[in-house]
Amino acid sequence: MLNRIHRVEDGRRIEGVTRPIFIHNFSYHLTNLLVFADGAINCWEWVDLDGLREKLDCGWVVTAVPEGGEISAFELGRWKAAEPMFHLTAEELLGEVADDIERLNGRPDSTDRCLSALDRYLESRDEADRLAMREAYLAIPEHKRHYALGDMDHKDRPLVILCTGIGEPPIGGWFDDGEAVTEAMREWALDYFADRDRARAEYESKRPADDPPRPAAGTVHLGGRVFPNGPPEDAGLAVLQIEYPAAIEVGGAVYPSVAHAYWALSTADPEDRERVRTAERSYDAQRIAGAAPRVPGWPDARTAVMAGLLRAKFDRHPGLAAVLLGTGDAPIGYTGPDSDHWVSHGEAGRNWIGRLLELVRSELRARELGIPLQVGRV
Missing domain, CATH: 1.10.357.40 (YbiA-like)
Incomplete structure (x- = not known):
């Protein structure tokens, strides 16, 4: 869960968010990573994104605790990890933090950039645009490569099909059966996006039945x-x-x-x-x-x-x-x-x-x- 924070520097308010992490300093301390819009990151030391990577590489910041590792949550208490299960890798955390900084600055994050690349490809059907879309999709943190389309039924399957060349296995091993992408699958994916765009256009143009036919006059x-x-x-x-x-x-x-x-x-x-x-x-x-x-x-x-x-x-x-x-x-x-x-x-x-x-x-x-x-x- 992310919490909004801020700090004030030289009279300027700088927005930020927190992310839960572990600091490995003898024991594993459950704490918050502080991420700010100017790229400053605090993990008990001030670093930037490259500095955070170094802290992850050296084991100061970790996203998982090994079996038997002692965990400290300050005043809450201490305990040892038994059958631990953690879901975020160091690389995925870096991707999340990079996206946090983009969003804090009102810029597109990795998912937004991928969807923009998708729109460009759907308009041009150019191979260079398809490859750019593929690269943008792979730049999304891996654990987020399921719901970029916001579709709970198909998830990202149509997008993955378009990112993958005909005859190749889906990028990232996305299909459990490892089936290679076919021309029929490509056509299905293109039809999916055509239907989506039609539904989106209808929704955006639809007005409630009791709305006035013109915008309200000025105040x-x-x-x-x-x-x-x-x-x-x-x-x-x-x-x-x-x-x-x-x-x-x-x-x-x-x-x-x-x-x-x-x-x-x-x-x-x-x-x-x-x-x-x-x-x-x-x-x-x-x-x-x-x-x-x-x-x-x-x-x-x-x-x-x-x-x-x-x-x-x-x-x-x-x-x-x-x-x-x-x-x-x-x-x-x-x-x-x-x-x-x-x-x-x-x-x-x-x-x-x-x-x-x-x-x-x-x-x-x-x-x-x-x-x-x-x-x-x-």
Whole structure:
């Protein structure tokens, strides 16, 4: 199992991974090989890939413990190997570490390079490209030469057939029976890849049945507009803000805006609620409510409350609903000084007001289409 790590050098973060190995220093110490993107490797000493090969050659780093060898796992304890079974050779470990360094740098590893060579050969059918593909396949660590294609049924059999010349035994003794590759086997392998490419193209072009026929429009950004002297005659998309003065009725009381209603409903005391409701501006409503006791459990209910208030606003004001529908299917990003729960601050914030506006917009569209949204009990 690989674990991600990093080190910092000269103020630069260098990504890395760990691999389990044994250090043979009198006993066999189970520890981690530290592999970093810059090629630095720590095996209780700092080395590079060539240095790791030297450590494997001299027996300092090992991938197996002999019968009776004493194994130490530091504080976990010590024991002796009895009937040990290990599956990774020194050469395979070197190949794995080389691939780790490539992946840490965002570059193709040995399997990726082989699959690229396969694509080139399938396109050109040139013998030089086939030999390059063969060489690339043999460069994959041997224990990984089974699932390069990601096919649990055929494994790498079609790839091995193409890598092998007609009349030759499969490279690496891949077939148990040692049968030489025939022209019919080559045709089967080519048909396999043709079918695979067709299936891949169909999958990549397939879209869910309920997806829109075109990509969503660019994000609509809302928030930040205040109306100290009342809104202008044409406030544009700012009419969608919760502070915009569009009266709504909740529980028999009329509130000047969604913001007034939200903050009033959050207060536990009826007198405070009334003071918030009658505040001149939404800013004042929030300030008054902020100094008052909150309804117990309010944070757990606030998202549902906001959803209901937004529905009330656009149900009561069809002109504002038309503006919301006019945003099409664009994502809505809501910014402002509110908590991260409600707004988006760059990469931060949960943007719940924006998300709820998108939900209400979808509900309005469903209503236009005559789609029932109320589901009755059976």
